Amino acid sequence: AHKDEVQLLVAVVHYKTKLHRPRQGLCSSWLARLRPDQGAVTVPVWVRKGTIRFPKSPRTPVIMVGPGTGCAPFRSFIQERVANNVSGQLLINNSAVLLAIG
Secondary structure (H helix, E strand, O other): OOOOOOOOOOOOOEEEOOOOOEEEOHHHHHHHHOOHHHOOOOOOOOOOOOOOOOOOOOOOOEEEEEOOOOOHHHHHHHHHHHHOOOOOOOOEOOEOEEEEEO
């Protein structure tokens, strides 16, 4: 859907330890501090083959549930279907895809 482009979907991590000490994610906090006005920034990214398998037929309706995996893999799948103008059997609200997170 986005040729020659890698998009990151990141949640900033903030939490307290069992001893109530505040902690934050190293990478997510660094990314959150970046400012668009500071110009281009190189962010090292490694791309690995995923383990999620979707139906071969783009017309197969899909119900996706994110059990703590985040929504990034599902977001890319939905974007791919939209970019390819794919429609399938209708599930809910005239959509061939249903994504439930939480």
